[in-house]
Amino acid sequence: FTIATGTTSEVRNVLITITLADGSIGYGECAPFTPSTGETQETALSAAQGCADLIKGRDAAHWRSLSKLMRSVYFSQGTAIAGTEMALLDALTRSYSIPLYVFFGGASTSIETDMSIPMVTPERGYELAKETVARGITSIKVKVGGDLRDDVARVEAIREGAPNVGLTLDANQGYTANEALICLEALDNRDIRPMLLEQPVH
Template identity: 80%
Template structure:
């Protein structure tokens, strides 16, 4: 038995209320209803992982994630964490429909392993950099509330705002205008979360152009399976178009890029797991496709893992890891030090650097 053998796996619910309901085109949430995984290795090293199911995006709920996580725990217990790719393949082969559970398991395994090795996770991934700078998301709110949230974002020292759209185009344009008024110097990205038809997406961009507003990027304008619709939007605008829900696997991303359907890819660890995310990043690096890192409704734990992933690999132009700032409480400490929108990982000594309060 090796010092990196997995001795125990604990699975428990992780519930954290949001400061206010967060509404996007596919639904509204008022709390993070997640799952916490704690892995202990033979040498005493502890690793933490978080599963953040969001039913409209992943088809998983907290209940299904808890059930699958308990089953996965039985599979990995007694195995060597240093064989993390083998373990990932095993989990994928059986629980392929439970992506957030696989992500949480991989996260806990790699956190424990890199703690055992005495190195930060971002260094394990390549140490391309030791910090990332996140945007701040504004959900589908009234223009008045959008204006207030934009002013608060400026006060936080954050330099980019991601605006949720994908509803009525006139309402969306009014929200974007109000946010621009509240934060005139900040970069704006749009996220439609599959809410538009191709023509509605282009109408929205055209209406904003008439108001002298040019977004830095438009994310997932149409339904995740509408690859042709994505290509149509991409071919008819000069605004970069990103795949999010459509980019659920390396195979899907390869197809999207071959079609010229998008020119940015959003990696979410909760969508693919870490090993598959490494394959997607490699594919995008070789095709010079700009990368984005995003998140579900995640605590500091999963957001730290995504920050370590993006900083370690490099090549991420868009960073959207703001959800810890939307929660009423933070059950964890460490992972990164925050200044404005910058998550600085350089003080992390081992693993994710996360501890439970």
């Protein structure tokens, strides 16, 4: 999977389990991605253990203040904090015997997600876009942030393969401000207007 800051061929995540005093168990996951954040499985494991030590024995109902505490100490280890928060909230809502979505307002029993297409050739991008549409997915995130001509050609091919889906672009900090504007202008000239350009610059 290739983005502007690097390529990865496998992932090594971290599973976090939290058990509350009443026996409720919650699960969370850290998904460090070294090319983007500098985090590794080893740093995530270490930070997750540190987060566990920080919150051990505290009231899970105060999850917001516990999250703030973890962020104040492990601010550079976002995946460990996120995974610990997931496990904490999962355990808490299990102890309340309600689903997490109800805890956060209960607006829906389903969510909508997108499909990311990495930095591939236009031909492969077209194929992946067609496959995405066939799966019923209505939003595609396209990885950009490399050579502008390659990026524009990829987005154009993906739009051709998926003419009726929402497109967002993610440059993963690969552009300068001027390059980001050039990319958007080139796409606009082709009647392609992304909903969002995520993280264009460092």
